[in-house]
Amino acid sequence: MFKNFNGFHLIDAYHQQKRALRYTPTRNWRKIFSAVFVLIVTIWLWNAPASMFGIDGLTVVQQRIIAIFAFSTLMWVLEVVPAWATSVTIIGLLLIFTSDSSLSFFQHGAENAVQPLGTLLSYKGIMACFADPVIMLFIGGFILAIAATKTGLDAQLARALLKPFGTRSESVLLGFILITGIFSMFVSNTATAAMMLTFLTPVFRQLPPEGKGCIALTLAIPVGANLGGMATPIGTPPNAIALKYLNDPAGLNMNLGFGEWMSFMLPFVLIMLVVSWFIIKKIFPFTQKRIEIHIDGAMKPGIKTKIVIVTFIVTVLLWIFDKRTGLNSYTVALVPFVVFALSDIITKEDLEEINWSVIWMVAGGFALGYALNQSGLSDNAIRSIPFGDFSPLLILIISGLICYALSNFISNSATAALLMPILTTVCMGMGDVIEPIGGTSTVLIGIAIASSSAMVLPISTPPNALAYSTNLVKQNDMSRIGLIVGIISLVCGYGMLHLLGKSGMI
Numbered sequence: 001m002f003k004n005f006n007g008f009h010l011i012d013a014y015h016q017q018k019r020a021l022r023y024t025p026t027r028n029w030r031k032i033f034s035a036v037f038v039l040i041v042t043i044w045l046w047n048a049p050a051s052m053f054g055i056d057g058l059t060v061v062q063q064r065i066i067a068i069f070a071f072s073t074l075m076w077v078l079e080v081v082p083a084w085a086t087s088v089t090i091i092g093l094l095l096i097f098t099s100d101s102s103l104s105f106f107q108h109g110a111e112n113a114v115q116p117l118g119t120l121l122s123y124k125g126i127m128a129c130f131a132d133p134v135i136m137l138f139i140g141g142f143i144l145a146i147a148a149t150k151t152g153l154d155a156q157l158a159r160a161l162l163k164p165f166g167t168r169s170e171s172v173l174l175g176f177i178l179i180t181g182i183f184s185m186f187v188s189n190t191a192t193a194a195m196m197l198t199f200l201t202p203v204f205r206q207l208p209p210e211g212k213g214c215i216a217l218t219l220a221i222p223v224g225a226n227l228g229g230m231a232t233p234i235g236t237p238p239n240a241i242a243l244k245y246l247n248d249p250a251g252l253n254m255n256l257g258f259g260e261w262m263s264f265m266l267p268f269v270l271i272m273l274v275v276s277w278f279i280i281k282k283i284f285p286f287t288q289k290r291i292e293i294h295i296d297g298a299m300k301p302g303i304k305t306k307i308v309i310v311t312f313i314v315t316v317l318l319w320i321f322d323k324r325t326g327l328n329s330y331t332v333a334l335v336p337f338v339v340f341a342l343s344d345i346i347t348k349e350d351l352e353e354i355n356w357s358v359i360w361m362v363a364g365g366f367a368l369g370y371a372l373n374q375s376g377l378s379d380n381a382i383r384s385i386p387f388g389d390f391s392p393l394l395i396l397i398i399s400g401l402i403c404y405a406l407s408n409f410i411s412n413s414a415t416a417a418l419l420m421p422i423l424t425t426v427c428m429g430m431g432d433v434i435e436p437i438g439g440t441s442t443v444l445i446g447i448a449i450a451s452s453s454a455m456v457l458p459i460s461t462p463p464n465a466l467a468y469s470t471n472l473v474k475q476n477d478m479s480r481i482g483l484i485v486g487i488i489s490l491v492c493g494y495g496m497l498h499l500l501g502k503s504g505m506i
Contacts, residue, residue, distance in 0.1 A: 031080050031081075034074075034078040034080045035080050037074070037078075038071060038074040038075055038078065038080060041070055041071075041074060042067050042068075042070060042071040042074075043067075045063070045066055045067040045070050046063070046064060046067040048063075050063060050115045053066065054384060054385070055377075055380050055381055055384045055385070056380065056383060056384045057380055057384075058115070058377075058380060059115065059116050059117060059118025059119070059375070059376070060115055060116065060117045060118055061098050061117060061118035061119060061120060061121070061375050062118055062375050062376065062377040062380065063115075064097050064098050065094075065098060065371045065372065065375050065377055066377070068090060068093050068094060068097070068098070068368075068371070069368060069371075069372075071089075071090075071093070072086055072087075072089075072090050072364070072368060072418070073418055075089070076410055076411070076414040076415075076417075076418060077406065077410055079410060082357070083357075083361050083410070083411040083413065083414040084357035084358070084360040084361045084364075086364065086414070087360050087361045087362075087363060087364020087365065087367075087417070088360055088364060089364075090364040090367055090368060091126060091127075091129070091130075091363065091364055091367045094121060094126050094367055094371050095123055095126055095127070098120065098121050098371065098375070099120055099121045099122065099123040099126055100120040100121065100122060100123055101123035102120070107120060118375060118376065119374070119375055119376060121370070121371055121374050121375060122374070125370055125374060126367055126370060126371070129363045129364075129366040129367040129370055130359070130360075130363040132244065132363065132366050133328075133330035134240045134241070134243065134244045134330070134362065134366070135359055135362065135363060136330050136333050136334060137233060137234055137240055137329060137330050137333045138234060138237075138240060138333075138358065138359055138362065139333065139337065139354065139359070140234070140315070140332070140333025140334060140335070140336055140337055141186060141187075141234035141333070142188070142354045142355060143336050143337050143340060143346055143354075144186060144187075144311075144312060144315065144336050145186065145187040145188060145191065146346060146350050146353065146354075147308045147311075147312075147336065147340050147345050147346060148187070148308060148312065149191075150300075150345065150350075151299060151300050151304060151305040151308045151345075152299040152300045152305070153299055153305065153308055153309065153312070154183070154187075154195060155199075155295055155299070156299040157183075158179060158183075158195070158196070158199060158295055159295045161175070161178075161179045161182070162175045162176070162179055162293055162295070167290045167291055167292055167293070168289065168290060168291075169213060169286035169288060169289055169290060169291050170281050170286060172203070172217075172291045172293060173216055173217060173220055173277060173280065173281055173286075174274075174277045176196060176200065176217060176220045176221065176224065177220040177221075177223060177224040177273055177276060177277050177280070178224070178270075178273055178274075178277075179196070179224075180192055180193070180196045180220065180221050180224030180225050180228060181224040181225070181227055181228030181231075181269060181270075181273045182228060183195070183196070183225075183228070184224065184225045184226075184227075184228030184229045184235060184236075185228050185229065185231045185232045185234075185235045185266075185269075186232065186234065186235070186316070188355060189225040189226060189228070189229050189235075189236060189461070189462065189463050190225075190462040190463065190466070192225050192228075192463070193221050193222055193225045193462065193463035193466045193467065194466055196221045196224075196225075197218070197221055197466060197467065197470065199293075199295050200217055200218070200221070202293075202294050203217060203291055203292075203293060204217070204472070206288070206291055206292065207286075207288055207291070208287060208288060211286065211287035211288060212284035212285060212286070212287070213284070213286040213287065213288060213291075214472045215284045215472060215473050215477055216280050216281060216283075216284035216285075216286065218467050218470055218472045218473050219280055219284070219467065219473055219477065219478065219481050220276075220277070220280055221463060221466075221467055222455060222461065222463035222464045222466070222467045222478075223273075223276045223280070223455065223481065223482075223485055224273060224276070225461075225463040226452055226453075226455045226461055226463060226464075227269055227272050227273055227276065227452065227453075227485075227489065228269060228273070229452055230265055230268070230269050230448065230449060230452045230493075231262060231265050231266045231268075231269040231270075232258070232261065232262055232265070232266075232319075233258055233261050233329060234333075236412070236448075236451075236452055237358060237361065237362050237412070237413035237416065238412050238413060238415070238416035238447065238448040238451040238452065239261070239448045239452075240362065241362060241365060241366075241413070241416045241417060241420050241448075242416070242420065242444045242445050242447060242448040243256060243261065244366065244369075244420075245369065245420050245421070245424045245444055246440075246441060246444055246445075250373060251373065251424060251428070252424070252428075252440055254441065254506075256441070256506065257322045257323045257328070257329065258319040258320065258322050258328075258329035258332075259319065259320040259321055259322055259323060260323070260506070262319075262320060264496065264500055264505065264506065268492070268493060268496055271492075272485075272488070272489055272492065275485075275488060276481075276485050279481065279484055279485060280481060283480065283481065284477075304343060304344075304345050307339065307340075307343050307345065308340070308345060311335070311336050311339045311340070312336070314335070315332060315333075315335050315336050318332040318335065319332050358413065361411070361413045361414065361417070362413060362417065364417065365413070365414075365416070365417025365418070365420070365421075366417075368417065368418075368421055369420065369421035369424070372421050372425065378421075378424075378425045378428070381425055381429065382425065382428060382429035385429060387426055387429030387430045387431075387433075388429065388430055388431060388433050390426070390430060390433070392430060392433055392434045392435075392436055392437045393436075393437055395423075395426060395427075395430070395434070395443065396437050396442065396443055396446065396494065399419065399423055399443060399446070399447060399450075400446050400447070400449075400450045400490060400494060401450075402419070403415055403416070403419055403446075403447050403450035403451055403454075404450045404451075404453060404454050404486065404490060405454075406418075406454075407450065407451040407452075407453075407454035407460065408454040408455075408456050408457055408460045409457070409459065409460070412451035412452065412454060412461070415447075415451050416447055416448065416451050419447050420444060420447060423443050423444060423447065424440070424444065427439075427440035427443055427444075428440070436502075437498055437501065438497055438498045438499070438500065438501020438502050438506075439501045439506075441497070441501055441506045442494070442497040442498055442500075442501040442506075445497055445506070446493065446494050446497055449489065449490065449493035449494070449497070450490060450493075452489075453485075453486040453487075453489040453490050453493070454482075454486060455478075455482040455485065455486055456478070456479050456482040456483050456486060457475070457478070457479065457482070458475060458478060460482065464478060464482070
């Protein structure tokens with residue numbers, strides 16, 4: 001989908017660099033050793049005595065799921081293959097070894113007197129994870145973004161939104177960080193970062209090379225993109241994953257809507273964007289006090305552009321007021337798809353450009369959660385492990401720090417997909433004990449905040465990598481801002497969720 005966006009050359013260069021690094025001789029050997037290690041651990045867990053796990057009534061199917069879960073965890077953390085490839089493998093392993101469509105031996109030949117086979121998963125249920133309503137939410141967001149770019153609406157919006165900030169350097173910086181954040185609420189943060197960095201190119205020519213203004217403006221883009229995505233369920237995959245587990249009818253069934261999410265996350269994000277602006281301009285002050293902004297590209301005239309504008313507005317309003325209209329956010333996501341397909345705004349070539357790797361990544365995580373629940377493994381763990389004795393505050397702090405640490409090194413989608421089903425089980429097992437910290441929603445939405453707050457390294461997020469590839473910022477500059485902003489976001493975000501949970505607002 002990125003070919004449609006301004007700044008595609010930046011994204012293309014970024015992916016080529018990743019591919020080049022992935023296949024260096026040293027990295028190849030490391031991947032081989034990692035793959036062997038993962039295989040050994042998986043086989044050991046697959047065949048270990050059931051008593052070792054400390055879970056009463058552990059079945060053969062459940063033990064296989066534990067082994068597959070360990071496999072996915074290690075594959076994601078060690079990055080043996082791309083994260084989406086691990087997710088596809090998860091779905092394949094679950095179908096072949098744990099479903100009612102698995103090989104006959106795995107359906108009938110493994111049961112013994114010591115350990116029963118257990119409930120086989122429905123192959124239809126596993127495959128349905130790729131058509132989960134949250135996946136439709138993602139596709140709707142991608143379609144909106146593609147249509148906005150094809151009609152030039154994105155450049156026109158950027159020009160119009162940046163105009164009120166004038167020409168004062170610090171105001172221009174605020175404009176770029178806020179507009180980047182706003183775009184990232186509805187558009188992929190990678191595409192947003194590439195587009196905004198492209199718009200900054202003529203601005204860089206006006207600034208003295210010895211000043212710090214270029215550094216400030218460059219860092220504003222990844223910070224704005226990373227923080228902005230937290231404001232909506234479609235802004236970044238961890239948000240949608242959290243919403244999936246919070247709203248699962250067979251689980252927590254909280255019925256948290258798109259508009260409700262925005263009602264507390266949007267103010268938080270706007271405050272964090274302003275705080276980030278203040279921090280960046282203090283650490284990297286401008287020597288030139290005035291900047292002229294010139295954004296190339298015009299909105300295409302015609303009926304198709306008008307259809308996109310109206311559809312965009314209607315879709316966002318339906319998302320915000322989903323509880324009042326009765327249309328949930330997943331159904332609303334198909335509205336722009338239908339309209340743009342019928343009006344020939346979106347073509348089959350555009351569908352090929354959708355970021356399917358993200359969708360597969362999320363679907364694999366959902367398949368893991370489905371396996372944990374439908375096999376009865378979650379229920380067994382809740383009964384066997386004394387979660388009620390755990391400290392809720394300790395669970396909150398440890399889960400947030402683990403998520404933050406992992407997301408700085410691996411995909412935040414993979415981190416969320418890994419932690420969400422585990423923490424859902426833990427929180428359900430803790431029952432009312434977790435209420436003093438604001439309930440399960442505090443923990444799960446906290447994971448979404450922690451994953452988006454991780455922006456210390458160039459490899460932490462694609463926007464970071466794109467900004468770093470401009471050669472205008474050094475790694476220590478990025479780490480300095482990323483660490484300060486990330487820690488503030490973590491502390492304030494968890495504090496907000498705690499207060500909202502305690503007051504019963506979420």
